[in-house]
Amino acid sequence: MGNADNTSVNRESLFIGGRWVAPLQGASFDVVEAATEKVLGTVAMAGVGDIDAAVAAAREALRGPWAALGNSERADLLDRFAAALKSRGRETAALVSRENGMPISLSGSVNGFGPSVMVSYYASLIRNAPTEDVRPSAFGGRTVVRNEPVGVVAAITPWNYPQPLAAMKIAPALAAGCTVVLKPAPETALDAYAFAEAAEEAGLPAGVLNVVPAGREAGAYLVEHPGVDKVAFTGSTVAGRAIGEVCGRLLRPVTLELGGKSAAIVADDADLSIFAAGLLGVSLVNNGQTCHASTRILAPRSRYDAVVEAVTETVRALRVGDPLEKSTQIGPLVSAAQRDRVLGYVEDGRSAGYRITTGGAAPADQPIGWFVEPTVFEGVDNAARIAQEEIFGPVLTITPYGDEAEAVAIANDSEYGLGGTVWTSDEEHGLALASQIHSGTVGVNHYELDLAAPFGGVKASGLGRELGPEGLRPYYSAKSIYLATR
Numbered sequence: 376m377g378n379a380d381n382t383s384v385n386r387e388s389l390f391i392g393g394r395w396v397a398p399l400q401g402a403s404f405d406v407v408e409a410a411t412e413k414v415l416g417t418v419a420m421a422g423v424g425d426i427d428a429a430v431a432a433a434r435e436a437l438r439g440p441w442a443a444l445g446n447s448e449r450a451d452l453l454d455r456f457a458a459a460l461k462s463r464g465r466e467t468a469a470l471v472s473r474e475n476g477m478p479i480s481l482s483g484s485v486n487g488f489g490p491s492v493m494v495s496y497y498a499s500l501i502r503n504a505p506t507e508d509v510r511p512s513a514f515g516g517r518t519v520v521r522n523e524p525v526g527v528v529a530a531i532t533p534w535n536y537p538q539p540l541a542a543m544k545i546a547p548a549l550a551a552g553c554t555v556v557l558k559p560a561p562e563t564a565l566d567a568y569a570f571a572e573a574a575e576e577a578g579l580p581a582g583v584l585n586v587v588p589a590g591r592e593a594g595a596y597l598v599e600h601p602g603v604d605k606v607a608f609t610g611s612t613v614a615g616r617a618i619g620e621v622c623g624r625l626l627r628p629v630t631l632e633l634g635g636k637s638a639a640i641v642a643d644d645a646d647l648s649i650f651a652a653g654l655l656g657v658s659l660v661n662n663g664q665t666c667h668a669s670t671r672i673l674a675p676r677s678r679y680d681a682v683v684e685a686v687t688e689t690v691r692a693l694r695v696g697d698p699l700e701k702s703t704q705i706g707p708l709v710s711a712a713q714r715d716r717v718l719g720y721v722e723d724g725r726s727a728g729y730r731i732t733t734g735g736a737a738p739a740d741q742p743i744g745w746f747v748e749p750t751v752f753e754g755v756d757n758a759a760r761i762a763q764e765e766i767f768g769p770v771l772t773i774t775p776y777g778d779e780a781e782a783v784a785i786a787n788d789s790e791y792g793l794g795g796t797v798w799t800s801d802e803e804h805g806l807a808l809a810s811q812i813h814s815g816t817v818g819v820n821h822y823e824l825d826l827a828a829p830f831g832g833v834k835a836s837g838l839g840r841e842l843g844p845e846g847l848r849p850y851y852s853a854k855s856i857y858l859a860t861r
């Protein structure tokens with residue numbers, strides 16, 4: 376299973392300053408395949424000296440040819456970068472599925488095509504955009520307002536959607552004229568090399584993009600590095616808080632895309648067949664390893680049994696198996712630790728007395744690979760641990776509500792505020808409900824990230840936004856130059 380071609384992929388070098396270099400300490404780590412538990416490849420591990428070199432290369436590139444390029448020339452280079460990413464898309468998508476267990480049907484679009492589409496999008500945004508405007512000053516004279524790149528960006532990414540989450544940072548950063556040091560998560564370090572190869576093939580100037588796989592200590596070192604001007608982080612809320620504290624002390628701009636525990640409000644007038652058809656993509660996407668997943672299902676008491684039945688039947692019918700099989704809907708989790716963590720939450724829900732309507736264990740017929748049966752708990756109090764904490768696996772809770780005011784109150788009774796969905800046969804009703812949810816994004820009868828619209832969270836789900844024109848702004852620093860003459 377999983378290891379379709381039995382190839383292992385070793386990466387002995389880091390990509391620093393446009394060159395493939397061995398790590399100074401000669402360290403490496405293994406990436407293990409989620410479905411087979413076998414080593415998929417060995418990857419060079421950056422230490423502090425390598426991080427120093429990567430930041431120095433990024434700073435050098437900032438002063439060099441990259442800074443001298445106009446927007447349209449930079450857009451041309453980004454289009455070449457996008458084409459080079461696209462040509463690697465199929466291979467990259469399969470690699471990510473092997474690393475983290477994401478079903479290939481999803482990985483093909485999000486990991487295979489997502490990065491090239493994002494890079495092209497930001498290239499198109501800047502191509503004809505002015506970098507400055509001149510304003511008549513209210514007090515006489517004129518003011519030139521210039522968008523300057525904020526500088527060297529430390530991009531730190533998690534393992535669940537490694538390619539698009541890196542591209543959400545790299546694409547706007549490069550479009551703005553910044554340079555980047557990418558530190559991918561160790562679990563998915565192999566696929567990060569697609570960015571390095573594509574940068575090289577596209578002819579991005581040396582040092583514009585550097586790739587340094589490493590663990591969290593090196594990540595923390597990078598965040599504090601005096602040569603870094605901005606941090607862009609996606610990952611857990613725990614790590615985000617630690618990074619936010621450091622950036623606060625350093626007064627360093629930071630974007631934080633963190634955890635979530637979003638609600639799906641099934642309204643009285645919802646079409647349950649539409650809800651059931653959307654459930655996998657909205658609530659269990661990527662085996663539940665999705666920050667914006669609507670994992671808390673809120674069902675009206677008037678239709679409670681029908682909702683429980685629809686959810687249970689849909690989840691029970693999901694095909695669990697080899698992530699490289701096109702028909703697979705739920706693959707394994709990323710690691711043994713993640714599987715054990717998820718099963719720990721299942722045990723917690725069970726011992727708290729909540730009824731499991733389907734799932735509830737590791738599948739007996741999948742002894743190899745870090746699988747967890749898709750699991751549904753019903754009758755769950757929203758105060759329960761399984762309704763409050765991010766499980767990050769294929770586990771859903773169903774909570775009954777009386778009227779919609781109560782549904783909204785339950786949806787908002789969360790530390791997080793990243794996603795959410797409302798299900799109704801009346802879109803106006805959906806919009807009205809969506810506007811009451813305290814969250815950065817909400818879907819009506821579906822949930823689909825829009826490249827051209829901002830994505831991000833409120834409360835413990837983070838700070839700042841990625842994607843859309845809003846995702847470009849954090850990579851600029853505005854400078855006003857006051858001229859005496861009119």
Ligand code: NAD
Binds near residue numbers: 531595793
């Ligand atoms: P994690 O926070 O453990 O690690 C994420 C990345 O940060 C890794 O590269 C890791 O090495 C690095 N890191 C960890 N601690 C660090 C520190 N103190 N300083 C610098 N770098 C550090 O998260 P994970 O387990 O890899 O990913 C899962 C989490 O990511 C979930 O909580 C999920 O909700 C969240 N996530 C959020 C979004 C979003 O857009 N809001 C998207 C995907 C995942």
